[in-house]
Amino acid sequence: MADFPTETHRFTSFDGVELAWHEVGKGRPLVLIHGYFSTAFVNWIKYGHAAVLAEAGFRVILPDLRAHGESAKPHDPAAYPPDVLMRDGMALIEHLGLSDYDLGGYSLGARTVVRMLANGAAPRRAALCGMGLSGLLATEGRGGYFRRVLTNLGSFERGSTEWMTEAFLKTTKGDPEALLLILQTFVDTPREKIAAMTQPTVVIAGAEDFDNGSAQEVADLLPDGRFVEIPGNHMSAVSRPELAAAILAFLRD
Template sequence: MAKHPIETHHFASFDGTKLAWHEMGAGRPIVLIHGYFSDANTNWIRYGHADAIAAKGYRVIMPDLRAHGDSDKPHGSAAYPPDALAQDGHALIAHLGLTDYDLGGYSLGARTTGRMLATGATPGRVVFSGMGLEGIIHAERRQDHFRHILTNLGKHERGSPAWLAEAFLKTTGGDPVALLGILDTFVSTPRGAVAAFEWPAVVVNGREDDDNGSAAALADLLPHGRLVEVPGNHMSSVTKPELGQAIAEFLAG
């Protein structure tokens, strides 16, 4: 159970889609974006990461991406244009009137953070977690993997990566049709653009996590990036307190 009270709010994004965000703590704002198939509660609240960050004097703002969590889950393709998630992030920042804030995300949330930076976001500090360089510069590299999972539910070999992903999907109550739409929103960020990200940045990644490529390569390419490794793989590192502690220490540093 979270130590800090949590508030949940909703707003209409750039195209009218109703999106939810959750908040805890007070102080400097940090917008944290969750991963694919997940939601703000699973990624940031359940395992104490948001609490650890709030304890450092932060207002932790955690949206549920469209098609996830408490946000709308539209089925029409019109709701999933390229870069829709980055546009949602910009819309939330505008809705809240944030001008001095930090920004970060896990997995798809980290890729979305990159897209927001490439399309005009102006945070003070940046967090990339559960993400490697290939996952940002080649956003399409896992589309087929996820499309296979979502179009063959109930048919995956027990214990396989696809089966584990489906099991996780069940725990979050994901909508497979809406989540398929999310795949159409993926946009790559060119290597040169990433190399021009001048913000202080941390790459926090599980030691056994190479799902989105090399976290070390991402940290090396970022002009002011550094790598912090935490225990676990892409799925398990989210459950480890070290992940939230690493982010909190970077932000407070």
């Protein structure tokens, strides 16, 4: 596989907060959004997904969400209004002048994609990875879990789910205060809004991933949705080569 250099850029979002995005490859624009606690590098570059897609002829655009990665991590609660990640995503699309592009995300990234679609984003195709229906309809469910982790750091039994989540936070050098504020920005997407999203959409999830409910139910609700199962659970599926392969097969179809 060719070695694709990663370029890092910055822009000012709708409210003046500086955000980063990374690019790999040249060709058709494909915006991929990472998950909560993670970064563009960890989700999309580290395991080779971006390189696979770049080699297939895509300009892979990888934003670092607000409060994550190389983007700003303000501690002012006013910097975290409801749906701020959706607004940042829309601001990036506008900044780059994209009109004919594809859009995807993993976990919180997938939820952000759904929020963008619900608010007028118009990609050719969409990929929702690591996200089930309950994680779209009732966002507070997982938010409560992460709030518990972030407010009790250092207190969890070694090997527990919470301990593993905290360990992942350490590997990504996450900012607990900023990440806690992100939780107040989540917005539920009603079932009827999801059912009105007409873009061809692939819903990809690990066979053991039920952290956000059923991904199959998301695909079933979409007018033009299809479900692809890959190996792994919520934390491991993102590292599998089958993830990039499933995204690529869908975009090429």
